[in-house]
Amino acid sequence: MTIQVPKTALSHRVEDLLRTERLPHVWCPGCGIGIVLQAFLRAVKDLEAKGVINRNQLVFVTGIGCTGRASGYVRLDGAHTPHGRPIAYAYGVKLGNPKLVPVVFSGDGDLAGIGGNHLLHAARRNFDLLVIMVNNLNYALTGGQLAPTTPRGVYSTTTPKGNPERPLDAARLVAALGANYVARWSIHYPVHIEESIKKALPRRGFRFIEVLSICPEIFGRHIGFRTPAELYERLRKISKVRKPKSLEDIKYDWDEEITLGVFVDKDEPGYMESLCERYNYSWCDELPEKRWARK
Secondary structure, eight states: OOOOOOHHHHOOTTGGGBOGGGOSOSOOTTOSHHHHHHHHHHHHHHHHHTTSOOGGGEEEEEOSSTGGGGGGTBOSSEEEOSTTOHHHHHHHHHHHOTTOEEEEEEEHIIIIIITHHHHHHHHHTTOSEEEEEEEOSSBTTTTSBOOTTSOTTOOBTTBTTOOOSOOOOHHHHHHHTTOSEEEEEETTOHHHHHHHHHHHTTOSSEEEEEEEOOOIIIIIHHTTOOSHHHHHHHHHHHEEEOOOSSGGGOOBOTTSOEEEEEEEEOOOOOHHHHHHHHSOOTTGGGOHHHHHHTO
16 A cells, blocks of 8 residues: 655755756765755745745856756756856846846856856956855866866876966955955855855845865865765865954965855945946846845
8 A cells, every 4th residue: 555645744845946857966976066055945945934035036047067057956047057157147147137136056167267257357346146156176077177276286187196286265365356245164064054145145245155065076086085974074174164364364275274264244335236326227226135135
């Protein structure tokens, strides 16, 4: 006899935000991307339940790469854009319809590498956009090539004797360029990730959240970690939550410390409001970031 179990008993909290018909996903066992995606979806559900945001105004934009595949699983308006172009696409979304709130969810190779120029200028302009960058320390989907975030000295498929370059600390760079909100966490802190997203999503201006993740199959296995747990523990040991005294005090060192925490938290007018100061657009009083932040 088949026992009929009510659907609600098996439903996940964020199931209505997922395209479950497309599951199972393509991510490798042990990959940390799902932890970050779930934190984002939980934040959306919680903010929506409190009446702070409206999911129908969100646009979920990804680029190419392992993290970029997330747009295929999220039940929000969105786009899977060319490599390195999610921020440029999100610009177009916001400028074309200021009543929308774009969220870019993509990887370090996509955002800090190929799309690095877009990241730099979005932060400089304090453009009204939330960027969540999942940093797995390499170009994973295409075979483990060196990325700008790959730690110095670490092997990649394009640096067989170890990376000779200084890595790019994207969070520190974006903070220096004037973003309104900058935080970095690792997948070991899913509650902190969710709380950061809940704080940043309704804000105006440029908001950047980096999450260090593990890539056990491509990054970890190639440098000698036999299981996801070994790589998870290695990253946990160097991921240290603290409040830096200055930007120079933020560390991104695989052998010593990768600093986690909230590095910038301010509320300065974003790019769209700077447009409104000069042009009296009809939508200037309807920017969702201005209304959401008051709730």
